[in-house]
Amino acid sequence: MKKILLVLITLCSVAFVNAQQKKDKTDLTGRAGDHLVIQLSNDRWMGAPDSISSRTKGLSRGLNVYVMMDKPFKSNPKLSAAFGVGISTSSMFFKNTGIDVKASGARLPFKNLDTLNHFKKFKLATAYLEIPFELRFSSKPENNNKSLKFAIGAKVGTLLNVHTKGKTLLDGNGKTINAYTEKESSKRFFNSTRISATARIGYGAYSLFASYQINNLLKDGAGPDIRPLQIGLSIGGL
Numbered sequence: 393m394k395k396i397l398l399v400l401i402t403l404c405s406v407a408f409v410n411a412q413q414k415k416d417k418t419d420l421t422g423r424a425g426d427h428l429v430i431q432l433s434n435d436r437w438m439g440a441p442d443s444i445s446s447r448t449k450g451l452s453r454g455l456n457v458y459v460m461m462d463k464p465f466k467s468n469p470k471l472s473a474a475f476g477v478g479i480s481t482s483s484m485f486f487k488n489t490g491i492d493v494k495a496s497g498a499r500l501p502f503k504n505l506d507t508l509n510h511f512k513k514f515k516l517a518t519a520y521l522e523i524p525f526e527l528r529f530s531s532k533p534e535n536n537n538k539s540l541k542f543a544i545g546a547k548v549g550t551l552l553n554v555h556t557k558g559k560t561l562l563d564g565n566g567k568t569i570n571a572y573t574e575k576e577s578s579k580r581f582f583n584s585t586r587i588s589a590t591a592r593i594g595y596g597a598y599s600l601f602a603s604y605q606i607n608n609l610l611k612d613g614a615g616p617d618i619r620p621l622q623i624g625l626s627i628g629g630l
Contacts, residue, residue, distance in 0.1 A: 427474075431456035431601055433624030435482045437609070439617050444502050449487035452515075454622050456480040456603075458524055469533040474526045480549060480603075482620060483517045491516050491556050493578040500581040500615045509569065511558030520549035520586055537596045547603070549586040554579045581614040583607060592626055601626040 433454040437445060458478030465471045488510045490503035526545030530536055555577035561569040585607070592601040602623050609618040 427460045427462060427628050429456075429458045429460055429476075429478070429626060429628035431458075431622075431624055431626045433482075433601075433603075433622035435484060436621045436623075437484065438604070438619045438621050441616050443504075444616070444618075447486050447489045447502070447504075449485045449514075452482070452484045454480065454482040454624070456522075456622075458522070460524065460526075460628075462528070464533060470530055472528045472530070472533075474528055474543075474545075475524065477521070477523055479552075480520045480522050480547075481517065482622070483515045485513070485515045487514075489514060492576075493554060493556055493581065494576050495581075498613055500610060502615075507564040509561060509563055511574070512560035512562050512568075514556070514558045516556050517554070518551070518582070519553040521552055522547045522549035522586075524590065526590065526592075539596065541592070541594050541599060543590075543592040543599075545590045547588050547590060549588070551579055551582055551584045551586065553577065554582050581610055583609065583611055594626065597627060599626045600624070 431454075433456070435452040435454045437448075456478060458476045460474045460476035462472050462474045465473070488504070488506045490501075490505050490510065491514075492501050492503070493516070495501050524545060524547035526543040528541065528543040530539045530541050532539035555575055558574045559571075561572045563569055586609075587606045588603045589606060590601065590603045592599045594600060600623075602621070604622075605620045607619075609620055610616070
């Protein structure tokens, strides 16, 4: 009797394990291994003093484009690691302000031009080559287009370009002087390496994302401790 009971227990155990294996087995044959990720963002400079942050104008914005490779964990297909490469850009807009990236001094000057000649439109733009890394969760890994998704990660970037661009020169009273456009480029005041923490949450191909630069935008001694923040919409694989 004991032998029969032992055999029955063994058979039930084997059947249960097999059932669990079949239940946990996820078919990922239709899941893409690489994704194009496009991000549109509203950009802010965290930590900037009032003398700078109060002079930002309109909707400062960014555009990020990455190609990401996604590698699901064999032990749990809902989890995956992703890495890639791409370009991150940001344009910060200012009112009645002059930022001289080609200045000869030790600090990057932000000039108040309220009563002086200034540009009607003025921006400071940056571009980075970045390598992002993410740890991801997908509630339905076999069907990512109908899945809740979360991701946390980091990215390391190298500075490609910094430039300012001003359009339409005005006098101190706001009257147009001419349609002059000025563009100046220099990376001298800016850190050549950027390290950022990232997070995303979404459904299907759409998600909200945030990216926060951990190190200072400017070199030591070149200006205040400014940490750029991007918040926006991400379109593509997650």
